[in-house]
Amino acid sequence: MTQIELRGIEKFFGAVQVIHNLNLAIADNEFIVLLGQSGCGKTTTLRAVAGLETIDKGDILIDGKPVQHLKAADRDIAMVFQSFSLYPHMTVFENVAFPLRATRMSSGEVDKSVREVARVLRITDLLDKRPSALSGGDMQRVAIGRALVRRPKAMLMDEPIGALDAKLREEMRAEIKRLHVKQGSTTIYVTHDQIEAMSLADRIVIMHEGFIQQVGTPDEVYSHPANLFVAQFVGSPVMNIAEARVADRPGAASVTVGGAPAGFEFPHRLLSKLNGHSNGGLTLGIRPEGVLVRHDAASGYMPVEASIIEPLGSFDIVDLKVGSTMLRARTKAGYVSGPGEKVHVRIDPEQAHFFDTASGKSLGVRL
Amino acid sequence: MASVALTNLDPASRAAARGWSDLTIRNLFIIPTLVFLIVFNIFPLIYSLGYSFTNFAANRSEPWQFVGLQNYRELLSDDHIWSNFVITAKYVIVSVAGQMVVGFGLALLLNRSFPMKGLITTLLLLPMMMSAAVVGLFWQLLYSPSWGPINYVFGLGDFAWLSNPDSALYAVAITDIWMWSPFVMLLSLAGLSAVPQHLYEAAAIDRAGWWYTFTRITLPLVSPILLIALIFRTMEAFKTFDIAYTMTTQPTAELIAIRLYKQAFQQWDTGKSCALAYIVLIMVLAITNLYVKYLNKVKER
Numbered sequence: 129m130t131q132i133e134l135r136g137i138e139k140f141f142g143a144v145q146v147i148h149n150l151n152l153a154i155a156d157n158e159f160i161v162l163l164g165q166s167g168c169g170k171t172t173t174l175r176a177v178a179g180l181e182t183i184d185k186g187d188i189l190i191d192g193k194p195v196q197h198l199k200a201a202d203r204d205i206a207m208v209f210q211s212f213s214l215y216p217h218m219t220v221f222e223n224v225a226f227p228l229r230a231t232r233m234s235s236g237e238v239d240k241s242v243r244e245v246a247r248v249l250r251i252t253d254l255l256d257k258r259p260s261a262l263s264g265g266d267m268q269r270v271a272i273g274r275a276l277v278r279r280p281k282a283m284l285m286d287e288p289i290g291a292l293d294a295k296l297r298e299e300m301r302a303e304i305k306r307l308h309v310k311q312g313s314t315t316i317y318v319t320h321d322q323i324e325a326m327s328l329a330d331r332i333v334i335m336h337e338g339f340i341q342q343v344g345t346p347d348e349v350y351s352h353p354a355n356l357f358v359a360q361f362v363g364s365p366v367m368n369i370a371e372a373r374v375a376d377r378p379g380a381a382s383v384t385v386g387g388a389p390a391g392f393e394f395p396h397r398l399l400s401k402l403n404g405h406s407n408g409g410l411t412l413g414i415r416p417e418g419v420l421v422r423h424d425a426a427s428g429y430m431p432v433e434a435s436i437i438e439p440l441g442s443f444d445i446v447d448l449k450v451g452s453t454m455l456r457a458r459t460k461a462g463y464v465s466g467p468g469e470k471v472h473v474r475i476d477p478e479q480a481h482f483f484d485t486a487s488g489k490s491l492g493v494r495l
Numbered sequence: 496m497a498s499v500a501l502t503n504l505d506p507a508s509r510a511a512a513r514g515w516s517d518l519t520i521r522n523l524f525i526i527p528t529l530v531f532l533i534v535f536n537i538f539p540l541i542y543s544l545g546y547s548f549t550n551f552a553a554n555r556s557e558p559w560q561f562v563g564l565q566n567y568r569e570l571l572s573d574d575h576i577w578s579n580f581v582i583t584a585k586y587v588i589v590s591v592a593g594q595m596v597v598g599f600g601l602a603l604l605l606n607r608s609f610p611m612k613g614l615i616t617t618l619l620l621l622p623m624m625m626s627a628a629v630v631g632l633f634w635q636l637l638y639s640p641s642w643g644p645i646n647y648v649f650g651l652g653d654f655a656w657l658s659n660p661d662s663a664l665y666a667v668a669i670t671d672i673w674m675w676s677p678f679v680m681l682l683s684l685a686g687l688s689a690v691p692q693h694l695y696e697a698a699a700i701d702r703a704g705w706w707y708t709f710t711r712i713t714l715p716l717v718s719p720i721l722l723i724a725l726i727f728r729t730m731e732a733f734k735t736f737d738i739a740y741t742m743t744t745q746p747t748a749e750l751i752a753i754r755l756y757k758q759a760f761q762q763w764d765t766g767k768s769c770a771l772a773y774i775v776l777i778m779v780l781a782i783t784n785l786y787v788k789y790l791n792k793v794k795e796r
Contacts, residue, residue, distance in 0.1 A: 200696075209697060226711070230707050
């Protein structure tokens with residue numbers, strides 16, 4: 129039963145402020161993912177919670193008690209490092225037993241706890257080996273075992289699977305999820321990989337340059353990005369962003385991107401929802417799956433030319449030239465046969481996002 | 496080897512004009528060193544092995560005779576020699592242990608960032624860079640019973656460090672500790688800074704206290720390099736001559752190297768002293784071999 133709360137955290141490295149007034153409340157048993165590019169302050173935030181980094185302002189509360197002045201050892205928090213940080217001169221057993229022995233637990237209990245954790249993580253066969261003899265995935269299992277064995281108040285994970293290769297990453301991702309469901313402990317997980325974040329998190333915290341951009345469930349940050357940064361950071365392939373102009377047409381609204389001669393047709397109620405943002409300073413965001421492509425002409429579809437096609441196996445990403453801008457569309461594999469092919473395109477109004485160009489903030493318009 | 500092209504010689508160079516190849520140039524560097532080594536190291540080593548089986552005396556012109564193992568037999572049954580070995584063993588244990596403790600302790604203190612760290616480290620390294628004879632003379636003055644600063648500071652009156660048979664050996668050992676602790680410190684510092692910082696962070700998260708972290712993480716990870724320091728210092732301490740010879744004449748501080756020197760250049764018993772030199776050599780080799788075996792075992796982990 130552990131709640132963690134961060135209140136008004138500020139952190140400077142010299143004159144550089146790396147965390148700006150960060151506020152976050154984490155519920156018991158919640159799996160929180162801090163997501164952002166390297167240098168966005170996510171790891172610093174995690175290390176501050178762990179007690180490996182001091183903060184310059186604000187409070188860190190664990191179960192309501194301020195801990196920012198406590199040493200790491202006194203916060204009862206376990207951490208899994210990106211570099212695994214296994215003790216190279218100890219066997220797997222000794223590594224997992226280390227946090228128990230450090231607190232003078234009796235050897236019988238140590239043995240029991242270590243074997244129990246080893247069974248859960250399926251590393252029982254490895255207990256007598258040294259870390260240097262393990263594969264990357266096994267090393268990470270051991271590192272997680274060392275964190276789990278003491279039943280800590282909370283688990284912190286700093287890009288725990290970032291150093292593994294793609295296939296193993298997928299496996300370990302599922303394993304971490306399975307463990308969290310089974311063991312259930314408050315977890316803060318840092319990553320720059322949005323797929324990891326989407327698949328693991330109860331809530332995602334997206335950070336950029338020391339500021340929290342958005343906090344929300346994976347579905348919320350994907351479907352309702354709070355600003356242009358989140359819109360482009362979450363989701364793959366990346367969301368299309370284009371400066372847009374909106375015009376009033378009889379019975380409809382027309383959205384023009386890239387100075388194209390014709391506009392895309394939108395329902396007329398867009399105009400009232402945009403509420404004055406229609407002329408200048410408006411940015412349209414549309415995910416590639418919201419760009420609809422067909423071969424033959426149809427009402428509302430605009431004729432365009434395909435320029436680049438990226439086959440990605442189960443689907444293709446097709447770059448379409450609309451005016452002076454490129455829209456990337458997601459199509460069935462092989463739907464557009466080659467560059468230069470003439471196709472017809474439409475934007476699905478229900479999947480369109482609108483942002484204020486100057487501030488980058490979402491206008492919250494959904495049709 | 497000859498078939499391996501080392502570098503391509505610039506055809507416009509003077510060496511090429513003289514018709515030299517890069518192999519010629521390599522040989523020009525290597526051969527003088529090899530010749531020097533053979534003439535001044537290997538040849539005397541083998542020659543003295545020959546002498547150790549004779550009654551040769553370098554200051555006499557009489558013909559020498561082959562005496563077989565007699566020199567060795569006499570030396571190994573000589574109580575004096577054995578007492579020299581005991582003195583040397585005491586000296587080695589005290590001075591090497593002292594150097595390890597002081598050197599490693601200093602390294603622990605220096606292994607963090609603080610103002611003027613570089614300057615302080617350099618100053619601490621100075622004793623190691625001095626000539627042993629000079630160090631011996633200096634410490635003779637420091638130990639002086641009538642006006643030496645050591646007795647003054649510790650209020651020991653006129654305690655005669657170097658002419659008291661009970662303390663002379665330890666006084667020399669203290670000087671050796673002063674001189675060579677920086678060497679251990681330097682190696683330890685290298686070892687300590689090679690311990691990855693993230694292991695300390697992991698230990699802090701794992702709730703390990705200072706002492707637990709030190710004994711379970713720091714020491715095991717630094718031990719290979721500490722063992723190397725131990726090997727070097729044991730070898731050197733075993734052969735100590737200069738400091739001890741300049742500082743004291745007490746028979747209780749007569750190390751095996753001093754005994755050897757006296758045998759060779761005061762008694763001019765060249766054959767026998769060669770035999771003694773070989774006994775010392777074999778002992779040093781045996782001790783270092785033990786260490787190296789242990790070191791390899793430690794490194795395997």
